[in-house]
Amino acid sequence: MSDSLTIGFLGAGRMATALARGFVAAGLVTADQLSASDVIEDARRRFAEETGGTTCETNREVVERSGVVVVAVKPQYVGTVLAEVQDALGPEHLVISIAAGVTLESLANNAGGERRLVRVMPNTPALVQAGAAGFALGGAATAEDGELVARLLGSVGVAYQVPESLLDAVTGLSGSGPAYVFQIIEGLADGGVRAGLPRDVAQALAAQTLLGAARMVLETGEHPAVLKDAVASPGGTTIAGLHALERHGVRGALIDAVMDATCRARELGGS
Ligand SMILES: NC(=O)C1=CN([C@@H]2O[C@H](COP(=O)(O)OP(=O)(O)OC[C@H]3O[C@@H](n4cnc5c(N)ncnc54)[C@H](OP(=O)(O)O)[C@@H]3O)[C@@H](O)[C@H]2O)C=CC1
Ligand SMILES: O=C(O)[C@@H]1CCC=N1
Missing domain, CATH: 3.40.50.720 (NAD(P)-binding Rossmann-like Domain)
Structure with a gap:
């Protein structure tokens, strides 16, 4: 200090x-x-x-x-x-x-x-x-x-x-990003509730899962795709969930979110 x-x-x-x-x-x-x-x-x-x-x-x-x-x-x-x-x-x-x-x-x-x-x-x-x-x-x-x-x-x-x-790209990614992640946590928790979990348990599991996954990326230095593959057993549950995410274009949606927010930052700056 x-x-x-x-x-x-x-x-x-x-x-x-x-x-x-x-x-x-x-x-x-x-x-x-x-x-x-x-x-x-x-x-x-x-x-x-x-x-x-x-x-x-x-x-x-x-x-x-x-x-x-x-x-x-x-x-x-x-x-x-x-x-x-x-x-x-x-x-x-x-x-x-x-x-x-x-x-x-x-x-x-x-x-x-x-x-x-x-x-x-x-x-x-x-x-x-x-x-x-x-x-x-x-x-x-x-x-x-x-x-x-x-x-x-x-x-x-x-x-x-x-x-x-x-x-402006930093703005579109990490400046605005907490809001995207809050929405993802909300969606995961809703999924947990839909599958029968109590709301408080679903929200805690969702948030901790994001925290844990983020820490693994930062602490192992592995590419996220490698870590993802290690969760997905052949013919198992995860690949079924990943398939649903691919059907709904989650990666494309996230890329669009960062780009749209970046463009908005540029607009705010007058360019
Ligand atoms: N929130 C976020 O996650 C992030 C925000 N930022 C940036 O931080 C800045 C503030 O955002 P945020 O904290 O969310 O906004 P807020 O609206 O919460 O805070 C801004 C405050 O400034 C007041 N204000 C307006 N005019 C004056 C003035 N002339 N003198 C003193 N105070 C004034 C506002 O009043 P009023 O409501 O009337 O405007 C408001 O209370 C923005 O420029 C934003 O781009 C950057 C990164 C992340
Ligand atoms: O939404 C906004 O414009 C501000 C800047 C980044 C996060 N919040």
Whole structure:
């Protein structure tokens, strides 16, 4: 933990709260090093309750209290928020935007080209230290800024530095991905209930199965197809289930989901 690290969120919504809670749970900061502003009083109250951080009435106040300023409003409000705080931002600030699609160029236009800017795409599992994020540094960001961002995101999951051109793909895959997986868990649990299991048991088995399978991919380093083949006995149950998934085009649906979300991120960024 660094006592001098102060992190302020402009926008105290779901992603800001997930990151802030994750940073505290990881021991990276204590609650008194966090602050957030939001136009919605309820969002400020929830941020304070869930993170223990300070909430401010204005975005400027957050900027004045913070070394790291995280822009966590919806993409369409990023320009307005940055323009509002532009003259409170100085060389002492590292500005991190987590907004889908919003480019470093657009951030620089609104925050000032000389500002140290980093574009990040996190995801909500940061809340439970299982986040997956990508980031790209703006022109004025230093190598130390990159290290700090890697440390921040690394404290709540994994983080990859990528060329900015790939951040929309990161958004379509891991930024939006938790929602796809929640839908898959819901569907598996429904299947379990359909087959006669109690709902709570079905949901726990579904979620644990995803967790276990994901850990096997990460920890064995095997190709998922190899691990899949090891589950499927000849003429057995698994190949019957896999056949159903193939009939319904599950892999194609997932590829489409990532591509559609990536395209939407590009649209949000104006390209
Ligand atoms: N949720 C997720 O899983 C992820 C989100 N992101 C990105 O994070 C950003 C925030 O998303 P999310 O947390 O889901 O959104 P939320 O709507 O939960 O949070 C954004 C908050 O900012 C408030 N806000 C709007 N305008 C201002 C303003 N001028 N000053 C201060 N606060 C303001 C919002 O109010 P209002 O509702 O009126 O807008 C809202 O409470 C987005 O840009 C999104 O692309 C990135 C990765 C994952
Ligand atoms: O749905 C969205 O636009 C945001 C960005 C990635 C996840 N949630």
